[in-house]
Amino acid sequence: MAHKHRTMRGSSINMEQLSIQNDKTIAIGNMNVNAGGDELGPGGKIVKTSSQRVREQAALHTMVPDDLPIQTGSDSLAQDNAIKEAAVTKAEQDAEDRAAAERILAEAEIEAAKQPKRQQKPEGGLAAAVAAETKVEHKAIDPKPAAKKKKGVKRI
Numbered sequence: 001m002a003h004k005h006r007t008m009r010g011s012s013i014n015m016e017q018l019s020i021q022n023d024k025t026i027a028i029g030n031m032n033v034n035a036g037g038d039e040l041g042p043g044g045k046i047v048k049t050s051s052q053r054v055r056e057q058a059a060l061h062t063m064v065p066d067d068l069p070i071q072t073g074s075d076s077l078a079q080d081n082a083i084k085e086a087a088v089t090k091a092e093q094d095a096e097d098r099a100a101a102e103r104i105l106a107e108a109e110i111e112a113a114k115q116p117k118r119q120q121k122p123e124g125g126l127a128a129a130v131a132a133e134t135k136v137e138h139k140a141i142d143p144k145p146a147a148k149k150k151k152g153v154k155r156i
Helices: 015-021 050-060 073-114 125-133 143-149
Strands: 004-006 012-014 046-048
């Protein structure tokens, strides 16, 4: 089916014929392809056609695993048992590693608790200058004497 469009001036353009005529024209952009979708190499030569590119992309996203052999009944039982045993030994090893890590952490916490804590003071720069010069004194202000000096209604 022809894709004919009518321009504002009234002439008709066949878009399908136009795309077929310009199929080998190098497209503008950074994908290194021509108007037909073929991948171009140096000098504008076609490295892969668009159908090859589509097939490669479809092969990447297939749902069927190609790298594993199909298992038969007797082989699969032995392999399943071996996998289960390996998983159990791996779990036991992980539990031992976790226990060792917890012991090391507990020892480190005990060692840290024995050391005296030091309060850090700001070092150099603006923070140290402000901390050295600033002394804040808090004086408690009693609100009752100020309220007693005022005349009039104190509570409604």
